[in-house]
Amino acid sequence: MTALEKRGGVFEHLDPRTLSVAGGTTWTGPDFVINREVGHYRALYAASALECVGVTVVNTAAATHVSGDKWHTSAALLKAGLPTPATSLALTSDAALKALDELGYPAVIKPLVGSWGRLVTKVTDREVATAVLEHIEALPSPQAHIVYLQALVGKADRDIRVVVVGGEPLGATHRRGDEWRTNVARGAVSELCPLTDEITDLATRAAAAVGADIAGVDLIEDEEGRLTVLEVNDRVEFRGFQSAHPEVDVADRIVDLLLARAAS
Amino acid sequence: MQKTVYGAECPECAAEVTLEADARVSEIVECVECRSELEIESTEPPTLILAPEVEEDWGE
Numbered sequence: 001m002t003a004l005e006k007r008g009g010v011f012e013h014l015d016p017r018t019l020s021v022a023g024g025t026t027w028t029g030p031d032f033v034i035n036r037e038v039g040h041y042r043a044l045y046a047a048s049a050l051e052c053v054g055v056t057v058v059n060t061a062a063a064t065h066v067s068g069d070k071w072h073t074s075a076a077l078l079k080a081g082l083p084t085p086a087t088s089l090a091l092t093s094d095a096a097l098k099a100l101d102e103l104g105y106p107a108v109i110k111p112l113v114g115s116w117g118r119l120v121t122k123v124t125d126r127e128v129a130t131a132v133l134e135h136i137e138a139l140p141s142p143q144a145h146i147v148y149l150q151a152l153v154g155k156a157d158r159d160i161r162v163v164v165v166g167g168e169p170l171g172a173t174h175r176r177g178d179e180w181r182t183n184v185a186r187g188a189v190s191e192l193c194p195l196t197d198e199i200t201d202l203a204t205r206a207a208a209a210v211g212a213d214i215a216g217v218d219l220i221e222d223e224e225g226r227l228t229v230l231e232v233n234d235r236v237e238f239r240g241f242q243s244a245h246p247e248v249d250v251a252d253r254i255v256d257l258l259l260a261r262a263a264s
Numbered sequence: 265m266q267k268t269v270y271g272a273e274c275p276e277c278a279a280e281v282t283l284e285a286d287a288r289v290s291e292i293v294e295c296v297e298c299r300s301e302l303e304i305e306s307t308e309p310p311t312l313i314l315a316p317e318v319e320e321d322w323g324e
Contacts, residue, residue: 002286015290040321115323
C-alpha cells in the first residue's frame with residue numbers, strides 16, 4: 001500500500017470479513033482488486049464474487065482455486081509437463097494406504113488446503129501411515145478425508161522460493177530450516193540463491209501453469225540436485241524474500257504490474 | 265513531518281504499543297511485552313484488538 005501511495009495510486013482497503021457481494025447487481029466499489037486475504041476460502045470466494053460483478057482481481061479466482069489446492073496445483077504442473085515429485089491422490093484412507101504401498105516410504109501426507117507447513121506429515125512406514133490416516137478419518141471436514149500423498153524428495157533442510165511477478169522471476173532464495181518443512185513461518189531462514197536459467201524457466205512456467213500473475217513458486221532439489229516444482233503460492237508472503245533481496249522492491253514491482261493491468 | 269502514533273494499549277496486557285508512522289488499519293503488530301498478535305482497529309484514536317486466530321486454511 002505504501003508502494004502504491006508513492007506512485008500516486010488511489011486505493012481503499014476491502015476487508016473480506018465485512019464484504020458481501022450481491023450477484024447480478026451494479027457494483028459501486030473498486031474496478032480493480034489485489035487479493036491479499038490470508039484465508040484460502042475467503043480469498044477464493046471473494047475473488048469469485050468480485051469477478052461476478054465485473055471487478056478485475058489479481059490473482060484471478062481461477063488461479064486461486066488451482067494454486068490454493070495442492071492436488072489442483074499438481075494436476076496443472078503435470079499437465080504443463082513440469083517436473084514435480086511423485087504424487088497420488090486417494091479418496092479414502094483405505095485407498096491412501098494402498099497408494100502409499102505403491103508410492104513407497106518415506107512419503108508425505110499434506111492437507112489439500114493450507115500452508116505454513118501445518119499438518120504436513122512425514123510418514124516413514126506403514127505403521128505411522130496407519131496412525132496418521134486414522135487421525136485424518138476423525139477430522140470433521142469431508143475434504144480432509146481426501147488424502148494428498150507425495151514422495152519425500154531431496155535435501156531435507158532447504159528448498160528454493162522464487163517470486164514471480166507478471167511472468168518475470170524477481171529472484172530466488174534458499175529457505176533453510178532446522179526441520180524438513182522449510183516455511184519461513186516455521187523459522188526457516190531465507191538466503192540468497194542464484195537465479196539460474198533453469199530456475200527461471202521452471203518458476204515462470206509454474207506460475208503460468210496455475211494462471212497466477214503474482215506467485216511464490218517453491219522448488220526442491222532431489223538427491224541428484226535435479227529441480228522439481230513443489231507448489232505455487234498465489235497470495236505470496238515475501239518478508240523473507242525481501243530481506244534476502246534488498247536490491248529488488250517486491251511491492252514496487254507488484255504495483256508496476258497492477259498499474260499496467262489497470263491501464264489496459 | 266510524519267506523525268508517529270503513540271499510546272495504543274495492548275488489549276491483552278495493557279502495555280503501551282508504539283505504532284509506526286505509516287501504520288494502517290487492519291495491520292498486524294506484536295506487543296513486545298506479552299507477544300500477543302494484535303490488529304490495528306483504528307489509528308485515530310489508536311486502538312488495538314487481538315488479531316484473529318489462525319484458521320486451518322490460512323497460509324501463503
